[in-house]
Amino acid sequence: MKYLIVGLGNPTAEYEQTRHNAGYIIADNFVKDMNLENSNTYKFSLERHAFICKTKVKGREIVVAKPVTYMNLSGKAVNYWLAKEKIPLENMLVIVDDIALETGTIRLRMSGSDGGHNGLFNIIETLNTNKFNRLRFGIGNHFSKGHQIDYVLGRFSTEELDIINPKLSLCTDIIKSFCTIGMDRTMNIFNGK
Numbered sequence: 001m002k003y004l005i006v007g008l009g010n011p012t013a014e015y016e017q018t019r020h021n022a023g024y025i026i027a028d029n030f031v032k033d034m035n036l037e038n039s040n041t042y043k044f045s046l047e048r049h050a051f052i053c054k055t056k057v058k059g060r061e062i063v064v065a066k067p068v069t070y071m072n073l074s075g076k077a078v079n080y081w082l083a084k085e086k087i088p089l090e091n092m093l094v095i096v097d098d099i100a101l102e103t104g105t106i107r108l109r110m111s112g113s114d115g116g117h118n119g120l121f122n123i124i125e126t127l128n129t130n131k132f133n134r135l136r137f138g139i140g141n142h143f144s145k146g147h148q149i150d151y152v153l154g155r156f157s158t159e160e161l162d163i164i165n166p167k168l169s170l171c172t173d174i175i176k177s178f179c180t181i182g183m184d185r186t187m188n189i190f191n192g193k
Contacts, residue, residue, distance in 0.1 A: 001060045002085055003179045004092040005030065006078055008119040011051070011068040019139040020152040022097035023119075024066050026137060029168040030175050031055065031064060048084075049077035060179045063087065074119040075126025082127075089127070093178050094134045095171070096120055099152065101138025104163040106170065108187045109134050133183050135174060137167075 007027025015021050031042050034055045044051040044066065051066040063085050067077030082092060096117055101107060111131040114120035124130045140160075143151035156164060170193065177186040 001179075002087050002091060003060060003062045004078075004081055004085065004087045005062060005064045005095070005175055005179075006074075006081075006092065007064070007066050007095045008071060008074055008097070009066060010070050011066070015153065017155050018153050019156060020071065020097055022137045022139055023095040026095045026135070026168060026171045027053075027064050027066050030172045033169065033172045049080050052081070057176050057179050062175075062179055071119040072122055075122040075124075078123050079126050089129070089132055090183075092132055093175065093183075094120070094123065094132060096134055096136055097139045097152065098136040099139055099141040099148070101136060101140075103138055103140040103160050104167045105138035106167065106174070106190065106193065107136040107138075108174065108183070108191050109136065110183055110187070133178070135171065137171070 005027065007023035009015065009021035009024030017025065031044065031053050034040065035042050042053050042055045044053045046068065049067060049069050051068060053064045055062050055064065063081060065077060065081050067074045069076045082089065096119060098115065098117070100115060110133055113130060114124055139152065174186060174190050177189060
């Protein structure tokens with residue numbers, strides 16, 4: 001059993017720790033937690049279209065991908081790694097920031113629209129389906145009219161980090177649950193937490 005976990009974000013230093021890179025942050029934290037849990041040294045390496053790290057949870061092989069195609073072309077990396085690793089679509093979880101959710105709020109969905117998110121839009125367009133699992137991570141919408149781009153590409157405030165940091169281990173638990181007991185049961189356990 002193989003799974004693809006995709007943390008959406010942008011690859012260069014200027015985007016590190018920004019709200020739009022919540023997917024990268026969660027993917028990084030998952031790998032860090034796996035290292036602590038297994039006394040291992042899993043790390044990302046730059047491969048085709050993505051930073052890739054391979055790890056295991058209860059015998060399941062997990063490919064963690066952080067696309068380097070920039071957000072607007074995320075579908076290119078997703079499509080490539082699904083095909084390369086021969087992973088069925090239902091075994092993929094896309095982690096994405098969401099301005100429609102309050103900071104630190106987590107929602108799991110098995111399908112849906114792009115909600116105005118360019119990364120999700122490109123994945124839906126590339127795969128020609130909106131039926132894939134996603135972990136939506138709230139970044140709030142605390143910006144004035146016309147300042148959405150500045151907000152999502154801005155770094156989290158200290159107050160926001162105080163809310164977000166405890167949620168990172170919850171996201172690791174969600175990823176592990178998804179890979180071991182499936183999306184339905186994972187949604188039942190974690191939606192609303």
